[in-house]
Amino acid sequence: MRTTARPLTCAACIALVAAVGPAIAQGRGVRDLPAREVPLPSHVSPELREIIAAPVPPLGRTPATPEEWKRAQAAADTPMAKLAEQAAAQLGVRIEEVEVAGVRCYRLTPAEIAPAKRDALLVHVHGGAYVFNAGLAAIPEGVLLAAACKMPVLSVDYRMPPDHPYPAAPDDVLAVWKDVLEHHDPARVVMGGTSAGGGLAMVTTLRCDEEGLAKPAALFLGTPGADLTKTGDSMHINAEADHMLGRYEGRMQACIGLYADGVDLRDPHLSPLYGDLSGFPPTVLITGTRDLLLSATASTHRKLRAAGITAELHVYEGMSHADYLRAFATPEGLDALGEVVQFFDRYLVADGPDEG
């Protein structure tokens, strides 16, 4: 690369791809985008198209008091917990509630464990905007991962606001991780989760670096909450295109505020994208073209790659934030889960796929 570092006027390439489009940049560097219609995407399976087209029920107004938050949490988490148990039963995944380092967790054991992964463990950190999915509502993604990876999963039911804002959640995940280290070879343990779960997996990895602890052998960061500020192209470009998150303002921002509890959102323990990722293990990242967190995910990928970390990015056409979970039974959902399995196997299975 050294040769290209020689000074060379950028004008040399300005029209390389040439002569296409009106392309008038605004003075301030801000781009004004007119309103537009986004049709259903074509390059996706009929099953995924159906899910993209399906209406997502509105969430109602944002809670204002701790009591209202708790009511909203119960309203969301109670049915989710039931569905989690149904899913586990259907997939043949055994659920066991355990306490690990004082933190409630769920051991998820699939009916079939791959021989090469008998001694392996996946520490799962759930999503839910740092506010939702307490109790059994924490585990649906962990159940899917246990069945797909054919390995045991430990899903962390970390404490959440309004009673337990930051730093309770990352403290709990770290406490569980320290306990895991006492009973497992870290080379046999991977970690991952979606949204807040991806963010917390990143924060835990940063804290391992800071405290000189061993890190997981690999990470899965599903559209991670890597930057809790309203930062990145997709926060603007995909506002309202993302049918799961909608836009930053509103419920999402309220959840973040409730969680951060006044701490600067740019603190790397809240927004790990601002941290030093150079000690991260190999990482697989998943996002979609409508994801409000597409930029956060892609920027995390780039920061890892720039630090020389093995990192893979997968972008799914038409998917909003974490849609691969909602669409887990579609070809694309299975494909996304398959990418995670394949990536983890590269580090957990001696004769696993080394690439392609």
Place this chain on the structure above:
Amino acid sequence: MRTTARPLTCAACIALVAAVGPAIAQGRGVRDLPAREVPLPSHVSPELREIIAAPVPPLGRTPATPEEWKRAQAAADTPMAKLAEQAAAQLGVRIEEVEVAGVRCYRLTPAEIAPAKRDALLVHVHGGAYVFNAGLAAIPEGVLLAAACKMPVLSVDYRMPPDHPYPAAPDDVLAVWKDVLEHHDPARVVMGGTSAGGGLAMVTTLRCDEEGLAKPAALFLGTPGADLTKTGDSMHINAEADHMLGRYEGRMQACIGLYADGVDLRDPHLSPLYGDLSGFPPTVLITGTRDLLLSATASTHRKLRAAGITAELHVYEGMSHADYLRAFATPEGLDALGEVVQFFDRYLVADGPDEG
């Protein structure tokens, strides 16, 4: 993955990430996005920010007659050819015009060739919406690649409309490829290019499959013209956000029409994303969060991965279509070029990086 294929109501995961955002889907499956402002991205280098903020001159009205097209081509290509020669001189890349299988090409020889790549070759296919960058204007990307990869490059100056519409361009690239096969071990030859160049590299690979020819050892597809129809989320979501292409309608669509010359745009020899990619070699793909062709690039990546092909996707925050070329001297531009070098080296250099 078989375990997850069991029927399981999607409702089980519908609120997995839970309870965030208003998220009201429209009945027709079309999403109406209001106007918005997109600020300069933060998670990029100051150098790239400057380039993103810099105005790109408007192109004037779309040519209507063959003569007007030729004037527009000359106006764009003449200064580009000069800049190409300057760039080659500055980077120490020797330019040699040659005829290969009756097609004008440029041999680009860097001052330093890596010992492990003395017998290797990169076949470069230039961009320019299938209309622009004839003659020496074809080579700037090839010059960058020659210097960065430290290997010889053969850049194909394929015929273009208005005199030579489709299929002249893919016919020329294929003719050159057949000649290359007579003089090189295909395991030592890679192919790539940006935009139209990426599309033509894909079409050439498809035609190799159809004609039973050996294929390149690896491909670089920079935001490829994989689908010439107005298809994919980013065609809508990134319209006007992409400062290189603007939107599909206008100059871009006119170039495509001039090139396709009445042939169905869904023909895989025009839009290779509709073809069978299962025989493709390992492929590295590059795009950006503002790229009108983000979806085409990501969908190509997914189709390759689903076929079991080794394929890597890199998405750069804030970059429009092919911005990594315009921004080649920024940290992100060098990083993108570095990803291509690293990927090619995996297949061309015996002791090359195997990952990370």
